Amino acid sequence: MAIALTTLLEEAERFLGAARIADYCPNGLQVEGRPQVRRIVSGVTASQALLDAAVEADADVVLVHHGYFWKGENPCVVGMKQRRLKTLLNNDISLLAYHLPLDVHPQVGNNVQLAAQLDITVEGPLDPENMKVVGLIGSLDEPMTARDFARRVQEVLGREPLLIEGSQMIRRVGWCTGGGQGYIDQAIAAGVDLYLTGEASEQTVHSARENDVSFIAAGHHATERYGVQALGDYLAKRFALEHLFIDCPNPV
Missing domain, CATH: 3.40.1390.30 (NIF3 (NGG1p interacting factor 3)-like)
Incomplete structure (x- = not known):
């Protein structure tokens, strides 16, 4: 058709x-x-x-x-x-x-789709006072160590993430796909145990270490593979079209 x-x-x-x-x-x-x-x-x-x-x-x-x-x-x-x-x-x-x-769509957005992949329950926006911050905050069904969560990320995304490990068990998670490392301060203010995004900057590591918050950089490309697939699936189903997602790997 x-x-x-x-x-x-x-x-x-x-x-x-x-x-x-x-x-x-x-x-x-x-x-x-x-x-x-x-x-x-x-x-x-x-x-x-x-x-x-x-x-x-x-x-x-x-x-x-x-x-x-x-x-x-x-x-x-x-x-x-x-x-x-x-x-x-x-x-x-x-x-x-x-x-x-x-990024922000509540059904097919990159952030909600990544949460579904990683079994994170979405609770709401990372910074309710500033809706320009497109990240989300959520929780895990059961607390786990930062290393165990990093292993989950690696299994799902197929690449080894950068992990800065804090001392706390991981219960509350903040995240923003892609280049959202600049939102780590909002995540810290929101009381997360771990913040996840695609990339890391030099200062991101210091913020995580000095605030004892775990941080994962899982890859800009890797964290943003799921929204466009979900949108393509939606449009294909809506109009009975063919849809093919093609992944062109990117190490960043």
Whole structure:
């Protein structure tokens, strides 16, 4: 079955509420391809590897979390950007990208989806006083050591995380997928035993150690694989389309 690209886009916009969220890039249709859609390929980032795989899979739409046209980037269509856009345009493939709307969504968002993968019960926002902080806070069914939780993360995500181990058993967890290491202070203020994100900065380690809070950096890419899959599944089911998630591994 095929549907109009405009219909797919309208439903994605409605479902995610993307127009209400200020962001660092345009959300939604970033590159327009053929007018009819029957197959969606999703991935974390619209890299050349993903685009080449989408061409091989005969995709009509590439759906990603990390798209193009970020604030402050060079707007010139040269080099890597030219090659990527040329691949999409030459093959008449549309690019749909959702950044913050796909982090915060209560059903298919990266943060709630990661919680489901790691068996964390979501309790609410990491910082209720500042909704620009997109992280969440939750709890484990049973307390465990930081090392045991890190092993769970490794088993689920398929990569060894960076662990800074505190002295407390892990009961309350704060997390923000991707590059959310800057929210560790909000997590500490919220009284978590462990804060998890994708990346680490030099100062993140000191904050964790000096506040005796465990910290895990599990990979920007690895922590953000699940939201775009869930959104692709939702759209495919809604319109009886084909959906294929393609993981292009990234060590960061």
